Amino acid sequence: xxxxxxxxxxxxxxxxxxxxxxxxxxxxxxxxxxxxxxxxxxxxxxxxxxxxxxxxxxxxxxxxxxxxxxxxxxxxxxxxxxxxxxxxxxxxxxxxxxxxxxxxxxxxxxxxxxxxxxxxxxxxxxxxxxxxxxxxxxxxxxxxxxxxxxxxxxxxxxxxxxxxxxxxxxxxxxxxxxxxxxxxxxxxxxxxxxxxxxxxxxxxxxxxxxxxxxxxxxxxxxxxxxxxxxxxxxxxxxxxxxxxxxxxxxxxxxxxxxxxxxxxxxxxxxxxxxxxxxxxxxxxxxxxxxxxxxxxxxxxxxxxxxxxxxxx
Amino acid sequence: xxxxxxxxxxxxxxxxxxxxxxxxxxxxxxxxxxxxxxxxxxxxxxxxxxxxxxxxxxxxxxxxxxxxxxxxxxxxxxxxxxxxxxxxxxxxxxxxxxxxxxxxxxxxxxxxxxxxxxxxxxxxxxxxxxxxxxxxxxxxxxxxxxxxxxxxxxxxxxxxxxxxxxxxxxxxxxxxxxxxxxxxxxxxxxxxxxxxxxxxxxxxxxxxxxxxxxxxxxxxxxxxxxxxxxxxxxxxxxxxxxxxxxxxxxxxxxxxxxxxxxxxxxxxxxxxxxxxxxx
Numbered sequence: 001x002x003x004x005x006x007x008x009x010x011x012x013x014x015x016x017x018x019x020x021x022x023x024x025x026x027x028x029x030x031x032x033x034x035x036x037x038x039x040x041x042x043x044x045x046x047x048x049x050x051x052x053x054x055x056x057x058x059x060x061x062x063x064x065x066x067x068x069x070x071x072x073x074x075x076x077x078x079x080x081x082x083x084x085x086x087x088x089x090x091x092x093x094x095x096x097x098x099x100x101x102x103x104x105x106x107x108x109x110x111x112x113x114x115x116x117x118x119x120x121x122x123x124x125x126x127x128x129x130x131x132x133x134x135x136x137x138x139x140x141x142x143x144x145x146x147x148x149x150x151x152x153x154x155x156x157x158x159x160x161x162x163x164x165x166x167x168x169x170x171x172x173x174x175x176x177x178x179x180x181x182x183x184x185x186x187x188x189x190x191x192x193x194x195x196x197x198x199x200x201x202x203x204x205x206x207x208x209x210x211x212x213x214x215x216x217x218x219x220x221x222x223x224x225x226x227x228x229x230x231x232x233x234x235x236x237x238x239x240x241x242x243x244x245x246x247x248x249x250x251x252x253x254x255x256x257x258x259x260x261x262x263x264x265x266x267x268x269x270x271x272x273x274x275x276x277x278x279x280x281x282x283x284x285x286x287x288x289x290x291x292x293x294x295x296x297x298x299x300x301x302x303x304x305x306x307x308x309x310x311x312x
Numbered sequence: 313x314x315x316x317x318x319x320x321x322x323x324x325x326x327x328x329x330x331x332x333x334x335x336x337x338x339x340x341x342x343x344x345x346x347x348x349x350x351x352x353x354x355x356x357x358x359x360x361x362x363x364x365x366x367x368x369x370x371x372x373x374x375x376x377x378x379x380x381x382x383x384x385x386x387x388x389x390x391x392x393x394x395x396x397x398x399x400x401x402x403x404x405x406x407x408x409x410x411x412x413x414x415x416x417x418x419x420x421x422x423x424x425x426x427x428x429x430x431x432x433x434x435x436x437x438x439x440x441x442x443x444x445x446x447x448x449x450x451x452x453x454x455x456x457x458x459x460x461x462x463x464x465x466x467x468x469x470x471x472x473x474x475x476x477x478x479x480x481x482x483x484x485x486x487x488x489x490x491x492x493x494x495x496x497x498x499x500x501x502x503x504x505x506x507x508x509x510x511x512x513x514x515x516x517x518x519x520x521x522x523x524x525x526x527x528x529x530x531x532x533x534x535x536x537x538x539x540x541x542x543x544x545x546x547x548x549x550x551x552x553x554x555x556x557x558x559x560x561x562x563x564x565x566x567x568x569x570x571x572x573x574x575x576x577x578x579x580x581x582x583x584x585x586x587x588x589x590x591x
Contacts, residue, residue: 052409052586074415085406088330101322102414104315
């Protein structure tokens with residue numbers, strides 16, 4: 001049985017309106033972030049993976065299972081949607097426990113799993129209270145508890161960090177990492193790109209219903225050849241280093257860093273640039289560190305999607 | 313217990329609590345019990361005025377209220393409120409997806425929800441029939457009532473009304489469950505069904521049978537006489553059936569009709585998608 005989430009040429013149209021188009025992905029276990037602007041198709045893709053939508057075209061399987069077989073599929077998949085709706089009148093405990101009963105576990109097991117999930121999101125004290133009285137952050141966490149209560153191997157989370165205070169954010173990210181380490185798939189959509197960097201093993205970038213990039217962040221950056229790589233060099237004589245670098249064709253741009261203790265260089269040929277830098281270092285410039293400055297989600301997002309957004 | 317049975321019980325536990333104790337469902341109780349108030353007052357004032365009147369007349373009044381108000385209005389709209397909300401109401405609340413994310417076949421979900429609606433509707437409306445019966449006849453002498461209930465036709469009449477109410481819930485419940493599954497705005501089909509059921513008396517014999525009220529009227533134990541000044545007008549069409557079905561045939565046909573509609577709804581439920589409109 002495949003351990004991957006596999007989408008083969010998936011398209012979803014709402015009448016004439018495009019949701020996602022010709023998406024083909026094979027997502028390995030670990031934490032995967034789905035990134036894109038509003039309307040890019042992230043929620044559609046997640047709803048398709050969770051079986052809440054049926055694709056207009058294409059095939060989808062999760063760990064070798066199809067949403068057409070719900071009795072097996074939904075034991076493997078857990079989904080916390082972005083919808084802030086709850087059944088009326090339920091307490092946090094009743095919410096998690098009631099829907100867990102659909103799995104047909106023995107009553108004692110159902111109770112144990114419900115408490116375990118509530119404890120994982122640190123809501124034990126609030127569990128006997130009605131959800132209607134919860135804060136936005138608590139509602140997010142109780143949704144997460146409901147999604148993880150049956151211990152799914154694949155967890156799909158649509159904007160799970162929205163509304164969480166900094167402490168709850170840190171705890172929730174730690175929970176995602178723990179689940180990722182346990183070998184689960186954790187698929188997260190997020191607008192907060194520095195958090196994407198922090199937690200993701202891989203990233204899927206979407207724009208206007210299409211996947212524009214996927215893979216490990218560094219790998220994705222390497223594939224964007226039209227954008228010169230940015231490298232930050234920490235050194236004692238940035239101006240001197242800049243004057244030396246400008247003599248070489250590999251360097252497109254060199255800019256002294258705002259703190260005047262480093263140089264930001266843009267180059268199309270990272271490999272030959274690093275060799276060149278070794279050579280220059282021997283000529284009296286004290287180099288403390290060399291690090292890529294734009295292989296994060298924010299930069300990749302700007303290169304791939306920001307340009308499209310601004311040209312619209 | 314099999315997985316499907318456990319899942320149906322789990323669905324019923326969630327939905328029954330919502331149906332029985334929801335504040336927004338209070339009007340259904342009021343609708344079901346509305347006839348009890350004039351019935352009770354009728355007994356109170358006639359009894360005080362020593363105008364117990366004709367016992368047979370009370371039996372006719374009960375039959376009239378049951379056929380014209382209870383079956384056609386109370387159960388009809390009560391089932392609209394209960395069964396249409398099973399799916400559509402949860403779409404509005406944005407909470408239906410919690411069921412769809414469970415390892416539950418859509419067919420099992422539809423059956424579980426239908427049964428929970430049916431248990432709620434039957435409890436409310438059959439209970440209301442008994443309460444109305446008590447309110448209609450409480451002022452009659454104990455001896456007369458014992459004789460009517462246990463030696464006369466009273467017991468079987470009450471049973472027929474309870475069965476008609478239960479089958480009304482079954483028939484209308486299945487239709488409105490299907491409407492809730494199929495239509496984004498189920499009030500439109502509800503209005504169409506209301507007109508169709510209301511016009512049942514003037515439909516050709518074959519079309520009459522594609523309705524719930526036709527079979528329910530056949531189960532009612534007493535035919536209502538037309539008012540003296542009603543002439544031969546449309547009122548008579550609402551009262552009389554030229555070809556009423558035998559009660560047992562009516563019961564079987566209603567159960568078959570409801571079964572067919574629920575199975576159809578279950579098959580259509582496979583295609584339900586969650587589109588709460590946030591895309």
